[in-house]
Amino acid sequence: MSQVPKTIDPAGQMMIECAACEGIRIAWDRLEAMQPQCGFGKLGVCCTVCAMGPCRIDPFGNGPQEGICGATAQTIVARNLARKIAAGCSAHSDHGRAVAEALLLAAENPESGYRIKDERKLRRLAEEFGIPQEGRSAEQVAKDVAEACLREFGKPHGELVMAQRAPEPRKTIWRELGIMPGAIDREVVRLLHQTHMGVDADPKNLLLSGMRCALADGWGGSMIATDLQDVLFGSPKPVRARTNLGVLRPERVNVIVHG
Ligand code: SF4
Structure with missing residues (x-):
């Protein structure tokens, strides 16, 4: 009997079969x-937001239609999705924070093992954050850029600097909807607070806050990670390369980076 392939990637399928043979x-x-x-x-x-649960709604309408606290299916679904967004934003953004810390190390400690590879990009970022550059070394500028990026996580007021890159009509929509993101950590905390038991039961409001947190991820933490990695490790350019499992060599130590 022929087996249905588990993936469309032939190399992946080969490895799946390999794993099965090896148990x-x-x-x-x-x-x-x-x-x-x-x-x-x-x-x-x-x-499972609170300890009175778990509560579950009967999707066919015969059983319970509200959780013990009175949350409806719409509220529960919106809260579950929003909490996933908060977790995703945390994962991406804490990565961005770690990269900003690495840039700070590169700026302050020549023995750190990190160095600035793309100075042009660093100086473009400095301009964006309003950091003075005249007569200053790349390391001096990098220190200020790293500090400015770290402040994006917890500043008490104002919109995210990198979110200003979005087109004006888009920013107008975000502001009208109240979803222009502020400090990244605050957006995560606010969403976890808002989705807690007995706080906000309005699914539309919850989803809007989820969107604001997602924007803090994409236009904040993830963007900081991407841009500062370019500064530290060099901006990517198209190259011709071998990809997929064919890169593995039995005679070498194969280090696989996931992320
Ligand atoms: S928050 Fe409400 S629906 Fe959720 S577990 Fe607690 S009581 Fe149940």
């Missing part, structure tokens, strides 16, 4: 063992 359990095996997955969880109508 190594991988994600596909764990997914199969999990069947059927929880239908309430899949729909997002199970709530």
Whole structure:
């Protein structure tokens, strides 16, 4: 009996078969063992936000339509999605913070192992953040850029600097909807607060806050990570290269970076 391929990537499929021959359990095996997955969880109508739960809404309308606290299916789904956004924003953005800290190390400590590879990009960022450059070394400027980026995580007032790169009509829409992001950490905290039991039950409001947090991720933490990595490790350019599992060499130490 012919097996249905588990991936469209032939190299991946080969490795899946390889793993099966070796008796190594991988994600596909764990997914199969999990069947059927929880239908309430899949729909997002199970709530574990507080210790009175878990509560679940009957999607067919026969059983409970509200959690113990009175949250409806719409509220629960919106809160679950928003909390996932907050977690994603935290993961991406804390990465960005770590890169800003690495840039600070590169600026302050020549022994750190980090150095500035793309000075042009650094100076463009300095201009964007209003950092003086005349007569200043790349390291002096980098220190101020790193500090300015770190402040983006917790500044008490104002919009994100990098979000100003968005086109004017887009920024107008964000401001009208009240979703122009401020400090990155604050957006995560605000969303976790807002989605807690007994705080905000309006699904539209919850989703708007989720969008603001997502924008803080994309136009804040993730953008800081990308731009400062370019400064530290060089801006990417197109190259011809081998990709996929074909890069692995049995005679070498193969280090696989995920991210
Ligand atoms: S927040 Fe409401 S719906 Fe969620 S677990 Fe607590 S009581 Fe149940």
